[in-house]
Amino acid sequence: MKLIYKILSIAAILLTPVAPAGFFGIAVYRSLSDVNQVLALIVAICSAVGFESVGIFAGHTMLDAYRQERYEVAGLSAVLLAWYVGLGSWELEGIAQVMILIAPAGYVLGGINDALETSNKQATEENKLILQMKQERQLAQIEASKQVKIAELHAQQNVAPVVAPQRNTQQNSNREAILQLHQSGIKQADIARQLGVHPSTVTRTLQNNRVSAD
16 A cells, blocks of 8 residues: 555656646747747757746655744745746646646645655654663663672672681680580589580580590
C-alpha cells in the first residue's frame, strides 16, 4: 500500500503539470509562430518547463517551510503559488484553466505525502532509540546486580580469614589459662566455671597437653 501511495504521489507531481504546461507552451508558441517557428518552439518548451517548475518549487517550499515552522517563508511561497495559478488562469482558457487549478493540488498532495513519510521515519527512529535505551538500561541493571553479588562474595571471602584467627587466638588464650590454673592446683570444674567454658573443653585441653608433652 505504501508503494502505491508513493507511485501516486510521484504521478501527481510529474503528470498533473503536463497538461497546463502543454497548454501554456502552445499559447506561447502561437504568440511567436508568426515571427519564427523554430524560435517559437524553443521558447514555448522553455516557457512551459519554467512555468511548471515555479509551481512545483513553490508548492514544495511552502510545505517544507510550514513543517519547519518557518511561517514567513511558507507565506511567501504560498503567494508565489497563488501568483502561478492566477497567471495561468488569466492566460489560459477553458479546460486549460481547470488543469492549471488542479496542478497545485498535485504539488501540495505530493509534499504532504513526503512530509508524512518523513514524520513516520522520525517516529520509527525515535521508537528504535527508546527501545535501545531501555535495553541498555536493563543491561546496566543486570551488570550492576552482578557487581553487587560479586562484591558480596568478595566481602564474605575477606571476612572469613579474619574471623578464624580471632577464634584461634581465643582458643590459645583459653588453653594457656587452663594450663596455668591447672598447674596452680585448681580443680577442672572450677577452671571451667571461672573461664566460662564447658568442662569437657578443660579435660580435652589437659589431655592434648599431656600427649604433646609425651
